[in-house]
Amino acid sequence: MTELRLRPGRKHRVLHGHPWVFSNQLVEVPSIEPGAEVTVRAHDCSFVGRGYGHPNTLISARLLTRDEDQPVDEAFVRGAVARSFGRRSWIDRTSWRAVHGEADGLPGLVIDRFDDLAVLAANTAGMERLRPWIEAAVRDDLGIAHGLWKCDGRGRQLEGLPETVDVGWGEPAAVAAIDDDGVQVGFEVMGGQKTGLFLDMWENRRRMVRALAGPRTLDLYSYVGQWGLHMAAAGAGEVVCVDRSAGAIAQVRANAERNGWSDRVTGTEASVDEFLRTVPDASFDGVVCDPPSFIRSRKQSSQGMKAYRTLFAHALRKVRPGGHAVLASCSHHLWEDRFADVVKEAGKWAKRRLTVVMKGGQSPCHPVPLAVPEARYLKCWLVRVDTLGT
């Protein structure tokens, strides 16, 4: 097996619990098959960990174990996947992220569980090689009836992997529906975004949605309408869901019907910027603003912060005085203190007085290892919106 040796020094984060080894931390970058098993050693040759490597990416290795006696074999991989599912046994719902990459000791792997359907994403060449064992764990050890490999994330290109979507086992439905804390939510399994449905917001919805549910509410960047549907469940009179994806808005409408709320929940296929121009100020009691990431690399930080500030300011103006807004960002590169600055600036721009009512992050099925702080990506704040004079 290929051995990788770190350069001298104690600062390498891999020595302090982080699972990654960068190419510039190595004495020599290995020429190996993408995804091949590697052992990582410190400069003094002491064992650091075992995992998989890549010859051409900035991250040269990702660790799977720090136990020198532990081979990366089928029993190990099946055990690691089963443990990851087991860690979520306390979660009181049937859909959750079952494997969250680095946080579960399986870097490069995501598995979302939607009742009896698992959607799996292997984002690295190393995980691609482990697919048969991962599949055996989810299908045979955990007994999940249907499995879909949805390996179409942007990261695959960097790894030299094609984007692929294929049925793993069983017969995944074209449109799946889950019970989402009492609300029925359908989504396109193959054609939907990411794994089909976002599972990182359910805890925030549980905590925040009642503050939003006035006579008129707005769900911006709604996707299939999860926030909007929960506002309807909490008693909102009218819910407008806005997304530019035609497929997402078709699901909003189907979901409104599925729950018997077609008279209250509507879907508008539009760009949020354009939609907001058509809406009078102070016309909604609750507004949710959950855009896609505006900062995809550190270089885009200042431009992205401006984009968030402008968007949030426009959204805040639509809230009636005394109403509430949820402002969210899923950008890894926007740390919480910077997000706070953005929200504060947006309030100034909108000429509104903001009071933070609750701060939320990603749901607990997306945990964050302390050694990997960049795994904390979601910020989600509930703010009360008042005019400056009140």
Ligand SMILES: C[S@@+](CC[C@H](N)C(=O)[O-])C[C@H]1O[C@@H](n2cnc3c(N)ncnc32)[C@H](O)[C@@H]1O
């Ligand atoms: C982070 S997801 C929203 C997730 C959703 N709020 C939920 O809880 O499931 C971002 C959504 O924004 C939509 N989108 C991206 N750019 C947009 C734009 N300029 N105008 C409207 N929708 C947009 C995407 O189609 C996607 O559904």
